[in-house]
Amino acid sequence: MKIINQHKTIRKYTSRPISEELLQSILYSGTRASTTGNMQVYSVIVTREDEMKEKLAPCHFNQPMVREASVVLTFCADFNRFNKWCLQRKAEPGYDNILSFITAAIDALLVAQNVCVAAENEGLGICYLGTTTYMAENIIDILNLPKGVVPVTTVTLGYPAEKPPLNDRLPLDAVVHQEQYKDYTEADIDRIYEEKENLDSSKQFIEENDLETLAQVFTDVRYKKADNVAFSQKLLEVLKRQGYMNQ
């Protein structure tokens, strides 16, 4: 599958806007994804206005894609609509728990990936923003998300203004297990990460940050324990506030 196999994250976009017709068609492809029990317990928030991009940008650590992309899409787990339907139809919803949040998050993420594949098929470039779950509380306020709605990922969309090379991946057999999980030996780990560790970009990361290993770039710079713990506590608070922790 050429579109999927040639996927590259695009962080630089031209100023060409995405037409409403194209966006609708891409979003429609999103909604064709499988969802649990066909409940469609997700929502997508479209951001086109500069004012809203300006508000969202700090939630994504001011990564320039948010301000520069033609469209920003926030994909949300959403039982609010379904719960309202239940209550209007003499049915008592029981979806205020962590299982239901995960169910809704799965729905939202399969839609997101369909949207990305459909967008790339139309010549657009996409970038996922992992910051969404870190800053969910702020995004909820900015996008006016009611109880039952939690943002799980964000995608920026635009016409590409860069042509990056294909990114490295671990060998396929490093992430695929036959019949049962075979845990990794020290030698396995050395083999699996060898190519990644030998990339020029990896060596540059280590040097720039004055570190000893590439793994330290992740643990000491990019995804630090203290940050993860703080954002985890915030995320649990968000799940409580949005009504998903009543098991």
Added chain:
Amino acid sequence: MKIINQHKTIRKYTSRPISEELLQSILYSGTRASTTGNMQVYSVIVTREDEMKEKLAPCHFNQPMVREASVVLTFCADFNRFNKWCLQRKAEPGYDNILSFITAAIDALLVAQNVCVAAENEGLGICYLGTTTYMAENIIDILNLPKGVVPVTTVTLGYPAEKPPLNDRLPLDAVVHQEQYKDYTEADIDRIYEEKENLDSSKQFIEENDLETLAQVFTDVRYKKADNVAFSQKLLEVLKRQGYMNQ
């Protein structure tokens, strides 16, 4: 995008096996999905052996697809491999929290959807099994998943032996919001769910279960509060056991 727009869940398969070459190519397409920081914190467990399908089937409420599909794929959030790498490289991983679990689950789900699109592009049929998160504990034991590894979804794969019609979806504007979330009025809910409620299949569900509304089929039969609460408690235990609740 024809492949995506024509997606139908396939639950009946012919006995034709999926070749190893084809499976590898589909899984490769999976790994081209974006992942957070290109950490690839997921694993895929391939089930082909009848004995393993037999063990997994009860975890998926004995839905016949598990035994009948040529291949069953269990997609897992997996920080185990990454953590091992960190520890071998003088780096202290801080990924034993709920944020990291969600990060890894996102990785796994984007891979899963890529795999499904690639599979359908090759003429295969797919079915997602939402039971994975309900029965995660049992799946962990059967697939021998170590600490740091949690199954988040399962996909059955095979050559289609049925041609179901395209499934209904809510109107596009029901799941897409412009700039901010516009909460639903009673009239909105009536409009959004009208088509779904008027399907013959919906009327049949209501009659078969001797209920008054379609929403009650979800709340009283398919996804009951008592089940959700019980599975939520189990899932939280699993997250603790697998080392993701140390924030």
